[in-house]
Amino acid sequence: MSNRISAPSAHDVARIAGVSQAAVSRAFTPGASIAKATREKVFRAAESLGYRPNLIARSLIKGESGIVGVVIGNPMSPTSMSALDALSALLSAAGKHILVFTADGSSAVDVHVEDLLRYRVDAVLLLTTIVSTTLAERCQAEGVPIISFNRPPRGSKFFASVTGDNRGGAKCTAEHLLQQGYRRFGLIAGYSESSTSRDRESGFTSFLVSQGLPQPEREVGHYKREGALLAARKLLARKPRPDALFCANDHMALAAIDVARYEFGLEIGRDVGIAGFDNIDEASWPGYELTTYSLPVETMIEKVVAMLLTRTPRKSPGHTTVEGHFIPRNSTRRTRK
Amino acid sequence: MSNRISAPSAHDVARIAGVSQAAVSRAFTPGASIAKATREKVFRAAESLGYRPNLIARSLIKGESGIVGVVIGNPMSPTSMSALDALSALLSAAGKHILVFTADGSSAVDVHVEDLLRYRVDAVLLLTTIVSTTLAERCQAEGVPIISFNRPPRGSKFFASVTGDNRGGAKCTAEHLLQQGYRRFGLIAGYSESSTSRDRESGFTSFLVSQGLPQPEREVGHYKREGALLAARKLLARKPRPDALFCANDHMALAAIDVARYEFGLEIGRDVGIAGFDNIDEASWPGYELTTYSLPVETMIEKVVAMLLTRTPRKSPGHTTVEGHFIPRNSTRRTRK
DNA sequence: GTGAAAGCGCTAACAT
């Protein structure tokens, strides 16, 4: 009476099938040279035992694990969520898997990437997080590509990136607001340190300035609802009151709408225009009808996956910017339609 | 000029440090018997090479990977998202990692779990998905515990589960609605097949029936906004119109509110009471003020992790139900307060 | 086409 609680090994299968252990390996290796009959025998034996090759052992030999490491900022934004969804679908189609870490603090990212490296992941994807240059260098040295999603390189050439056109989207929004007749602008930034926020901010501001308008009033909302509520209150309390608010993401824009409507009694669009960024689901709900800019997350992830699978040239990783499209809605229309 | 692109091995470190390879292993093994001086030497050598033990090799020997497999339903709900966040934090504190799969279709789950097994994961967590009994048996046979989150066992004793008190929450809601004076009830279910939805539904319905009221009118919303919009339209168009709607989750309840308010011109609370389940962020927004039942996701995940880490008794896996708390808001009050 | 044998990088006896 054997007490093994472990899975059957290639040896077990070999014994039952009456072949060598190597033959079992070959039976499960796609283009290996093995007779059809042998393979059948092996498969039958494997079936009866419920055997499947141990991927850990394979990884050890091949030096690669079939695993892609993903580090996600915490809390997960809707954007990183859909990115993860898309990524999982594409990668599992390619037979790869995802090891996920959520980076609570900002400094934790490096630690996570170190761990990832120890699993010999085939690549590292950073969603809404960045990693130290030192570590990026080490990944590079070990041949593990790093791809950064929505965080363009800060002068480092050790990782590739796929980024949405944050500047362009913000500029579209500024143009639109101007054309709708809004003139006194307020801005709710994400984090001052976040490049995404900075790009959205500068795309917006620099267009306005180029048109001869003053810098918009600015508050920081930290990408969170609470922060945005405070920021919106401050901005809308100023005299003269801004007649349009641009928020670095939709989440904050929805908060701003709630403040404008329920605390200041303003009618959205007519009294104050409010625009966001990302086109999350709620933006299209009838209570909000939020003007926003939509980044094609799926397309972006497709690019990421293409980079991952081709093990993109290590010498000079590429940086891609993907355009989205502007979606005007009633939250920035003087008169509803 | 060496061309290795691979990470340094324990052997490399041993040579530099002038010790045996086993000593290197011991230096990195927490309570191993090794002299302080030797460990120092090893660490210095390791540092200079950027060496960290290869977890793949370790997993191969130990027969366990330090990886927990998670299968998430697609699209990810806010609940599974926060569950994932919490899980990641707790597990990484315990030195474990998460291999994530998103199950697009429903039948894909088995395939994913098979893959997980091949990585010799230490446990499998099912978020909003279920697995075939056959596979559950195999996991059991291989000593890999399966824990199901928010999906109680359908008669199978091959996996453990941690579930929110769906029946209890729904019953609370029914009591509250009745006490608020609502009398003609409508119900928007999730999926008919989903046990979560069935429990919420039956908890609600059976309380009403026990009070001598008729079965509520019922539509299915598939847990999605689109489905809920249709369902709400149908229910609110009936004569006599229901004066209260209970939805199997908040997401659908928000959709129902939008329909009632913007399509039927009803005042929420006064003309029609609407309640949901889950207490997602949006439920507390001023545009909704949705009455709902909050499940303590973090606590639930803590239980899950406890089960995972103690490698819960395999013979008869436990099933835990966790209570939440009822949150009455204005969406079910005849007169606002 | 197939088996024997040598590792992948590490841990765990077993000696010393």
Add this chain to the structure above:
DNA sequence: ATGTTAGCGCTTTCAC
């Protein structure tokens, strides 16, 4: 406390 020796389960020469 440390080195030596076997493997973990697989892939991959290398003979045949």
